[in-house]
Amino acid sequence: WVPQRARPRRNRKNATMRGMVRENIVTPSNFIYPLFIHEEDYNTAIPSMPGCERHSLENMLKEVGEAYNVGVKTFVLFPKVPDELKTNLGQEAYNPEGIVPRALRLIKAAYPDSIVCTDVALDPYSDQGHDGVVENGKILNDVTINQLCKQAVCQAKSGSDVVAPSDMMDGRVGAIRDALDSEGFTDVSILSYTAKYASAYYGPFRDALDSHPGFGDKKTYQQDPANGREALIEAALDAAEGADMLMVKPGMPYLDIIRRLKDATPLPVAAYHVSGEYAMIKAACEKGWLNEKDVVMETLTCFKRAGADIILTYYAKQAAQWIEQDGLY
Amino acid sequence: WVPQRARPRRNRKNATMRGMVRENIVTPSNFIYPLFIHEEDYNTAIPSMPGCERHSLENMLKEVGEAYNVGVKTFVLFPKVPDELKTNLGQEAYNPEGIVPRALRLIKAAYPDSIVCTDVALDPYSDQGHDGVVENGKILNDVTINQLCKQAVCQAKSGSDVVAPSDMMDGRVGAIRDALDSEGFTDVSILSYTAKYASAYYGPFRDALDSHPGFGDKKTYQQDPANGREALIEAALDAAEGADMLMVKPGMPYLDIIRRLKDATPLPVAAYHVSGEYAMIKAACEKGWLNEKDVVMETLTCFKRAGADIILTYYAKQAAQWIEQDGLY
Amino acid sequence: WVPQRARPRRNRKNATMRGMVRENIVTPSNFIYPLFIHEEDYNTAIPSMPGCERHSLENMLKEVGEAYNVGVKTFVLFPKVPDELKTNLGQEAYNPEGIVPRALRLIKAAYPDSIVCTDVALDPYSDQGHDGVVENGKILNDVTINQLCKQAVCQAKSGSDVVAPSDMMDGRVGAIRDALDSEGFTDVSILSYTAKYASAYYGPFRDALDSHPGFGDKKTYQQDPANGREALIEAALDAAEGADMLMVKPGMPYLDIIRRLKDATPLPVAAYHVSGEYAMIKAACEKGWLNEKDVVMETLTCFKRAGADIILTYYAKQAAQWIEQDGLY
Amino acid sequence: WVPQRARPRRNRKNATMRGMVRENIVTPSNFIYPLFIHEEDYNTAIPSMPGCERHSLENMLKEVGEAYNVGVKTFVLFPKVPDELKTNLGQEAYNPEGIVPRALRLIKAAYPDSIVCTDVALDPYSDQGHDGVVENGKILNDVTINQLCKQAVCQAKSGSDVVAPSDMMDGRVGAIRDALDSEGFTDVSILSYTAKYASAYYGPFRDALDSHPGFGDKKTYQQDPANGREALIEAALDAAEGADMLMVKPGMPYLDIIRRLKDATPLPVAAYHVSGEYAMIKAACEKGWLNEKDVVMETLTCFKRAGADIILTYYAKQAAQWIEQDGLY
Amino acid sequence: WVPQRARPRRNRKNATMRGMVRENIVTPSNFIYPLFIHEEDYNTAIPSMPGCERHSLENMLKEVGEAYNVGVKTFVLFPKVPDELKTNLGQEAYNPEGIVPRALRLIKAAYPDSIVCTDVALDPYSDQGHDGVVENGKILNDVTINQLCKQAVCQAKSGSDVVAPSDMMDGRVGAIRDALDSEGFTDVSILSYTAKYASAYYGPFRDALDSHPGFGDKKTYQQDPANGREALIEAALDAAEGADMLMVKPGMPYLDIIRRLKDATPLPVAAYHVSGEYAMIKAACEKGWLNEKDVVMETLTCFKRAGADIILTYYAKQAAQWIEQDGLY
Amino acid sequence: WVPQRARPRRNRKNATMRGMVRENIVTPSNFIYPLFIHEEDYNTAIPSMPGCERHSLENMLKEVGEAYNVGVKTFVLFPKVPDELKTNLGQEAYNPEGIVPRALRLIKAAYPDSIVCTDVALDPYSDQGHDGVVENGKILNDVTINQLCKQAVCQAKSGSDVVAPSDMMDGRVGAIRDALDSEGFTDVSILSYTAKYASAYYGPFRDALDSHPGFGDKKTYQQDPANGREALIEAALDAAEGADMLMVKPGMPYLDIIRRLKDATPLPVAAYHVSGEYAMIKAACEKGWLNEKDVVMETLTCFKRAGADIILTYYAKQAAQWIEQDGLY
Ligand SMILES: [Zn+2]
Ligand SMILES: [Zn+2]
Ligand SMILES: [Zn+2]
Ligand SMILES: [Zn+2]
Numbered sequence A, B, C, D, E, F: 001w002v003p004q005r006a007r008p009r010r011n012r013k014n015a016t017m018r019g020m021v022r023e024n025i026v027t028p029s030n031f032i033y034p035l036f037i038h039e040e041d042y043n044t045a046i047p048s049m050p051g052c053e054r055h056s057l058e059n060m061l062k063e064v065g066e067a068y069n070v071g072v073k074t075f076v077l078f079p080k081v082p083d084e085l086k087t088n089l090g091q092e093a094y095n096p097e098g099i100v101p102r103a104l105r106l107i108k109a110a111y112p113d114s115i116v117c118t119d120v121a122l123d124p125y126s127d128q129g130h131d132g133v134v135e136n137g138k139i140l141n142d143v144t145i146n147q148l149c150k151q152a153v154c155q156a157k158s159g160s161d162v163v164a165p166s167d168m169m170d171g172r173v174g175a176i177r178d179a180l181d182s183e184g185f186t187d188v189s190i191l192s193y194t195a196k197y198a199s200a201y202y203g204p205f206r207d208a209l210d211s212h213p214g215f216g217d218k219k220t221y222q223q224d225p226a227n228g229r230e231a232l233i234e235a236a237l238d239a240a241e242g243a244d245m246l247m248v249k250p251g252m253p254y255l256d257i258i259r260r261l262k263d264a265t266p267l268p269v270a271a272y273h274v275s276g277e278y279a280m281i282k283a284a285c286e287k288g289w290l291n292e293k294d295v296v297m298e299t300l301t302c303f304k305r306a307g308a309d310i311i312l313t314y315y316a317k318q319a320a321q322w323i324e325q326d327g328l329y
């Protein structure tokens, strides 16, 4: 017998006790399910994201329904835009008959109490492959903001519940808030990509939407992975500008940032479990090196533990199905 | 022109400015390089960890030398023990002529100012595949501690600079400290696996050492991934018991825990970038879905940002070589 | 239209939205139900605590059953001891045939998966009306501890799941832990009254057990209401001595202390909603000045919000019944 | 002798030592004394608040004088407005010859260095019994703000030192600040009801002013008792909008919120010890279940300890008298 | 042998180990070098600041060059203005042919990648010896701001990289930011004197520039040394108004404020090691009571440890020379 | 008029308002007055500490009386020991007829309710000029502790109220606590020099006691000025070992450490305003470069603001006299 007073293993001694002291659980209501959509009437597989597809609008509705049935009721739409509609100013972004407005109307009509979020950013519409209007190799901040405001208002008019600016232009949250309010949309929420890092984990997403930067990189607007304090600057600004929720992207490599935002701001925090993270799990599991269900459910639990109230994940439907089968993890 | 005062992009406008405000850097001196060793006189590849091998002692020395030349001067040894030497009590763990004591003496003789760490745990020596002595399906806490004390003293006698108990038995840090001190080894440091989680990311490591649990799981001693506050209980106890450094394992899925430990304790914090994390990157890069160098260097930067002073990574030598070629990231 | 960006009322606009952003809920599993017991075979009303009674053992079992059926499964026992059994040393406290051991055995036999907590303190057994052995008007610390250790071991032998020292003698948690462990009760938990204040809110409880101090006050051992930092000293010591849960008493007037303990320690935090708080609500509601159900459920919610994982309240059964009727608050 | 090192009872051993380590004291200068006023020339008792009365203006001056003489020099006025003056827009609120402006001029003339605070809110003037203008059952935010601005300016012109908006409309602090400044009142301070909860503890106050909500409840503007983080959102906004002091209401059930605001903002924090809290103490003391002086002075000490720099309490005069008699508590 | 587990001396046992655990280092790139300039063509010694001189523009350039060669590349200019150019409105402050614009152009021409900061304040130009325009003995806040805006724009036009308002008028950071932006200088940074205290340590600086207050003191705008929370109010406002870096002044007597700002804001923090601090070291060393190099290098290390990213010090060149000679401290 | 909402200057507008918002005050009861004593029957001036003297015991009593009369009632004694009494083991430190025990008895007899603290350390008694017993150039930790225990017990027997170990040997607080308790001195307090830095600011003190290190430096036991986290390790250990108060030394260059200790531990924090700090002020004031009263009172205020509850300063008597003359600062 080794004298000692505290024995933390006392709280792990069996499954019941571990259940009693569990600090966090994951439920389907924590998820936002990202859906890729395109103008075709068939689905297209995305090789670097096995199990994900670009959906036709019809199939998108079916996918929404399946997710809805297992408790995932929040969605975010990412369109693949034909090259011929892309311009430097990305005007297609606020075409009221564009693919996103149509998709919005379809989902809200079929599932009125779903929550549909829409991406506010120019890159799917840009012939430069950047998140902003380009001039002499520079990404123009304030010109871009004006485009984003038009895009957000267009989405609000088509029924978007939450607009989600993903571009990291300075001041775009406040400008979008003003634009929405002046059109009477004071009830539309803003989910801001507050701390979006210039990361190597985005590759497969860009494959999915064919949206790789046309030149250079995104380091003049996205954050440096080496920086944590900088995310708190962004968070304070977004809160002051009227953001309702703050997002960190990517997710797992930035769990500490999620924790810091959760501690530093009273707003809800979201995390984006990005394409590269998804691709890594898929690749390792295909080879039999990891167990997919175990790794995925642990990983999503880690997001909650880090402080994420909301998780955007390509595994949303699958994880909800596993929860339905197996009970809460 | 959109009126706004703070413009965080001002600090990202070009590479020079980004350099000025970078909050963290990674250097080879942050790394601990884990080395698998076995009794054979040849190396054996580990399929689920491409690029890693179980080394013969001779090759181990060569690997140490290569890492040393690019600035990685700290190592930790993990032995594969032949099945015939495994017992429930794991007595081979404190055989002064065992593979670890011999390896220690070799490295310290050849590289006297290297720092060699040794794993204190029974699982490589256990015929039960558990981190403790087993009785009626239970992992005995205090009996195990007594074995660990003998193992730690044996390693100290063979020249270990840092003993690293990885087992999560309650009270083992204090007991090992007392055992070391009573033998005069007050200068040998303890790197405690403070927050070691019951994770799905360990599979490939267990492949490497052929040390899968013989029955059940490790949830009665390793932490539940859902728990963050619990890690602070462990940290407070380890500090009080005399640990010199605290480790979190796995790494990336637990970056928030690294941050919380760094904030809650004044001790240095280490992170273990585990086999499953390594395997995922390798698998995705083999398929061409991610860029290995970019993803690895970003990931190691994320560990530093989260608060890790020390990173155990299978990429230690490779990352140091990239740093040598490209300059600091 | 008044230009402004953040509008917190957006999150309060209707019941659904308020439900989505609610930060805390109260459930019956958060409660510990205190039960007064005596040696009589009838119940006795307690005038200053309308609705509370000293129970005969038979009625105690019935009360346990009723609470159990609405989800309250944790109890704590407070005995009224006949004057003739009271002594300065309080030896009756560890009489294995005393009222508490008998009550324990009854409850655990009838409701084996209930959790029964027992009060470790001398005051119900003291002819001095103090929490410690008295000598020359002083409350002797270390002599008292020895008595408490005997009491705790006696309770553990009778089936206590959790011993709860309520006396504020220095060092009693560690001594009780050692005593329990040396008798093999490493699995019995300790709920420490960590921050027990010298409060004017205890009067009715002392009426209930006829345990008013025989002389002087309790200020040489209970905390000064003016002090908050001091509670953190006590919390650190209790954690180091092996407490599993930390309690603050009284509750509502010390909600800030609950918050500080929750932030400063990773252990679970309990709060005692004391007799004086209960009496105030009862008195005001009798007069029709407050609505009892509304005030009680709000108050219990406040405990959760402040950080209490566990609430000891005389309203436990009643609140659980309200929850059953009305759904979660 | 039980070996142990820290002994916190060392600091409690006698009254002198307890005095040395006391962390907080309460003084009359911490109090704001709320005064109910009406147009009658006699006082009217308020049954649910024994000891409190609606004062005639003449008696109000006398009450101010008595409080002033024991060191309470700050007051806040709450008028009972005759029903025939109540409207949906509450125009009486900015009648320069209304009861509040007249009361202000009386007090400031007689006690020029007193500090007189005035309530900025529509509910005493509303025929709807709400804090805002009502339209189709909704409480209109921005229309209400415009009325509040007129009310605040009217009060400033009559000599108010501190205007105290108590209504929880979004953005009213900033709008009032702008209105005051544009009229040259940059030196008039704002004490914002930052975290005002939808509480069951307000009943007796509404009795006092006959201001119960005409329909529904106040949950679309007052905060949910379950929420703590939400108070930090309000605090950040009020600070940015120019509030000089932040108030939490009610007091005792929200002591943790006081602590969190004190830690999260550098502004002074005030607490409102509300009518329901007052009524509970009175009711329990009338029955002889609690000792009034002990309970009141402990409770006020708890407010200071929680972090309140300023306490609004109906006990202000009485507590100051007790302090004068007995010395500081 | 005294049993004990943690032994912090383990980390101090020799110089190598101390090097490993050192938490902070000082490098020349942390320094900003303040330079006094005047219109004469010779240098003038400043008696109360031995080793410092008011430089002619020619010698200033030489001094810049010497500092630059040891790694100090950032400077801040303080002009002595002839009495005949001083007015209440300080119009000379924005004379494009004034001494500061000329000095700026000289340095930027000779050392284009140096960073030159300029003081934004009226006191060197004021015939009242105050930091603001005076009217009836009052320092006018908003009138002063307008002058500061003109001064900042004038400096930006002459090449200033960083404007540094040192006056503590409310709202001047935001107004300067707006003025700079509206002239197209969105890339010019603002280093705000966020927490400038009304200190007795400024005497020798005022000797250097002959800028003692003409009447009264500066307590209506500079902070009270007794206040720490107040600095956080200023920091939050400056951040919201667009400051890029926050300064604390003086330095050593306010190291705790540096720490609090570093913890409370994500912006970089600067510290001003002021003239009085410099004079004290010089005086004590002249007498042989302290060792200058040891005391200075320790003191600068203390600034870094407290959280200063940037140190304004008259020892900048000297310290950089010592670092060059002796290696990093 | 420049639109802005918060105006911090509102709280500085005149002396009354500044008084209302002042966060800290300094009173004589915050001071501990250090007294140098020697065996001579006359006083000897200390050149590097103008105004300080080594006192004869008779004059010491007179000095105590003068300080006592202005409210300074706490003292700490530092003896100059004749060289012929110095040894490596420093046995004179526990001579019951040594100078410190005699001085203690004199003061406690004349001023029974003063608090007299005594330095526990070997350096004044060591012929090596070190704080510990020396062997082969090493400072022996545990051998030294045994000597310190004897010294502390000897002082307690002579009436010391507070023993103050100043040596930084590991584990000496706990060992002294055990030694005192086992002799029945559970009521004697320990003021630990928790964070004593290897500083260049100690020179004049060593002049005063003729106690310069005989060889080398003190870096193997005193802390590195570059380290802040390390102080928190020491603080946690001292608290666990039973220290009642924690001291930081030196004072002004370590104000951030005072803040961090105050935030990280609930114990009272003391600061030592050391000889070098004193000498600097004296030297600069002699030259007329600073105003002594202003600089000293500001500096002491800074200690309080940083978090020091207790200040050891050679200015104790002088500052108390200034406070008596001028009122509180
Ligand atoms: Zn942003
Ligand atoms: Zn552990
Ligand atoms: Zn205790
Ligand atoms: Zn608000």
Ligand SMILES: [Zn+2]
Pocket: E168, E169, E170, E171, E194, E234, E237, E238, F008
């Ligand atoms: Zn300011």
Ligand SMILES: [Zn+2]
Pocket: E008, F168, F169, F170, F171, F194, F234, F237, F238
């Ligand atoms: Zn120590």
